[in-house]
Amino acid sequence: MSHQVLEAGFHGEVSVLDGPLLLRGVGPGANPGLHEHRRLWNEPARATVEQLIERSWKIGLTGRGGAAFPFARKLQSAVESGRKRELVVNCSEGEPASAKDSSLMLTAPHLVLDGAQLLAEALEIGHVHIAVPGERPNVAEAVRVAIRERRGGRKAVHFETHVTSGGFVGGQARAVLEMLSGRENLPVTAKTPEAFAGLRGRPTMLCNAETLAHLAAVSDLGAEVYSRWGTAAEPGTRLLSIAADGPGGLVLEAPYGVPLGELLTFCGYDPARPLLLGGYHGTWLAPHQVTSCTLSSADLARFGARLGAGVLLPMLPGDCPLTYTAQIVDYLAQQRAKRCGPCTNGLPALASACKRLPGVRSRRESGDLTARIRELAGLVTGRGACNHPDGTARLVGSMLDTFGAEIENHVDGYCHYV
Numbered sequence: 385m386s387h388q389v390l391e392a393g394f395h396g397e398v399s400v401l402d403g404p405l406l407l408r409g410v411g412p413g414a415n416p417g418l419h420e421h422r423r424l425w426n427e428p429a430r431a432t433v434e435q436l437i438e439r440s441w442k443i444g445l446t447g448r449g450g451a452a453f454p455f456a457r458k459l460q461s462a463v464e465s466g467r468k469r470e471l472v473v474n475c476s477e478g479e480p481a482s483a484k485d486s487s488l489m490l491t492a493p494h495l496v497l498d499g500a501q502l503l504a505e506a507l508e509i510g511h512v513h514i515a516v517p518g519e520r521p522n523v524a525e526a527v528r529v530a531i532r533e534r535r536g537g538r539k540a541v542h543f544e545t546h547v548t549s550g551g552f553v554g555g556q557a558r559a560v561l562e563m564l565s566g567r568e569n570l571p572v573t574a575k576t577p578e579a580f581a582g583l584r585g586r587p588t589m590l591c592n593a594e595t596l597a598h599l600a601a602v603s604d605l606g607a608e609v610y611s612r613w614g615t616a617a618e619p620g621t622r623l624l625s626i627a628a629d630g631p632g633g634l635v636l637e638a639p640y641g642v643p644l645g646e647l648l649t650f651c652g653y654d655p656a657r658p659l660l661l662g663g664y665h666g667t668w669l670a671p672h673q674v675t676s677c678t679l680s681s682a683d684l685a686r687f688g689a690r691l692g693a694g695v696l697l698p699m700l701p702g703d704c705p706l707t708y709t710a711q712i713v714d715y716l717a718q719q720r721a722k723r724c725g726p727c728t729n730g731l732p733a734l735a736s737a738c739k740r741l742p743g744v745r746s747r748r749e750s751g752d753l754t755a756r757i758r759e760l761a762g763l764v765t766g767r768g769a770c771n772h773p774d775g776t777a778r779l780v781g782s783m784l785d786t787f788g789a790e791i792e793n794h795v796d797g798y799c800h801y802v
């Protein structure tokens with residue numbers, strides 16, 4: 385499998401290597417404007433909902449915001465409701481380590497807007513809401529510029545931007561809907577999926593920006609051409625944020641099926657080091673798992689991992705995975721909305737215990753502390769109004785499962801990775 389990847393710096397610096405799909409034509413000095421965009425992508429022909437559902441099934445399109453729910457099924461649910469619907473484009477991310485939607489909106493905003501327009505027209509929605517990240521004002525501005533450029537085009541759809549208040553949980557689907565309803569940009573419990581009852585209680589297609597870009601791409605290229613990227617089981621590509629929570633981070637488009645080790649080597653990272661896959665709520669992979677895995681849902685599932693929103697956090701030389709996990713848990717404990725018990729009490733206690741772990745020098749204390757961390761992780765799981773405590777507990781459990789030997793090393797006063 386050749387590398388069909390393109391790397392795009394978060395601030396829009398890009399270099400094309402070979403065969404990107406969504407980001408084709410994006411390169412140094414490229415203009416993200418509508419005129420340039422139309423040289424690469426046709427204005428999407430209007431499609432019926434049935435046609436969009438069929439296309440989405442053909443390429444197995446799943447939501448790229450993290451949940452990986454089949455897009456066609458979500459659309460079918462919204463259609464079957466028979467009521468007036470809403471469309472929300474979510475490019476707010478929230479997680480500091482995720483920059484792929486920001487990069488997409490900076491470099492190819494019209495592909496996302498094409499996808500949104502197609503969907504809005506098919507569902508007879510005249511007003512589309514776009515949630516943009518409060519902590520990245522350049523993204524909000526890029527989206528506004530793109531919207532202005534489209535004013536002379538098809539008039540049926542009006543786009544409106546909404547700026548989130550930022551923070552880890554602010555980008556969650558329900559937090560975005562709360563904000564659009566005029567309430568605090570924080571998640572709430574929802575018994576019914578938003579495709580049945582979302583904004584204003586109406587069936588709501590709340591779509592990740594990258595998901596809509598794929599919808600536009602398959603609508604222009606056709607499923608057969610689109611499926612030249614990726615594998616038979618998973619056609620297409622993924623936008624990946626690599627080490628994007630620190631300096632030197634990048635966003636890269638890669639087809640499904642690329643070996644993870646090769647991908648990391650290509651990006652300048654050592655595959656013989658641990659990888660946190662799926663972001664701050666993600667799963668640790670040990671080096672032998674990294675080098676035996678491809679970018680594939682089935683492959684990752686062998687190790688209990690999911691790609692989520694496409695965040696990859698490789699450990700740099702000198703980084704200790706126990707210390708890094710503790711830093712993330714500490715950050716996540718501060719990001720809680722302070723509404724639910726597991727977040728108010730449980731996450732700070734979990735963060736405090738994780739911070740102590742790398743410094744423990746007695747086997748008995750290490751065993752007790754590990755047991756306490758597992759207990760705290762169990763106590764917060766399934767008890768919050770949103771999945772923030774569950775995701776944090778999953779990260780901690782993954783650390784304990786992956787680095788059991790490393791915890792022993794720390795007791796002996798050294799870290800294999802530092």
Ligand code: SF4
Nearest residue numbers: 721723724727768770
């Ligand atoms: S679980 Fe935590 S983050 Fe989620 S709503 Fe409750 S307090 Fe907020």
